Amino acid sequence: MKEEMKNIKLLVLDVDGTLTDGKIYMGNNGEVMKVFNCHDTLPLRKLPTLGVMTVIITSRTSKIVENRAKEMHISYVYQNVVNKKEKLDEIIKDNHLTYQNVAYIGDDENDYVAMLNCNFKACPNDAIDKIKSICDYISPKKCYESAVGEIIEKILK
DSSP states (O other), X not given: OOGGGGGOOEEEEOOTTTTBOSOOEEETTEEEEOOBOGGXXXXXXXXHHTTOEEEEEOSSOOHHHHHHHXXXXXXXXXXXXXXXXXXXXXXXXXXXXXXXXXXXXXXXXXXXXXXXXXXXXXXXXXXXXXXXXXXXXXOSSOGGGTHHHHHHHHHHO
């Protein structure tokens, strides 16, 4: 594990395009399906046993995300968040942490400001260029190929 990773106490995750294939499947009554990769599950489940809290911050709202987060043992899920940086600041303050304690995996414009000051920033290979430009690590995998699991395993090595 890299020296700066020893301070990580919080992993923040985006959902669409990070934990999912980035597609939003909608029917007449709204969202009907999201595609997650099962290979992200075990790496995420390891983190709480190592003292790392896992948090989802997403701008969308979905019962599907709540259900999947429970399966992955995600500590907290914040949905319908307009300003991810403000929410992250609140989480950091409430848990007596600093940005040096935060790793963030995101992929799109709405993650950018929240990611900027984090100790470790990572993204799937198909993230937008603006996100890639600030990341410490870019997974060789795309979002639907278990990039999150691969990034966590990289962090843990």
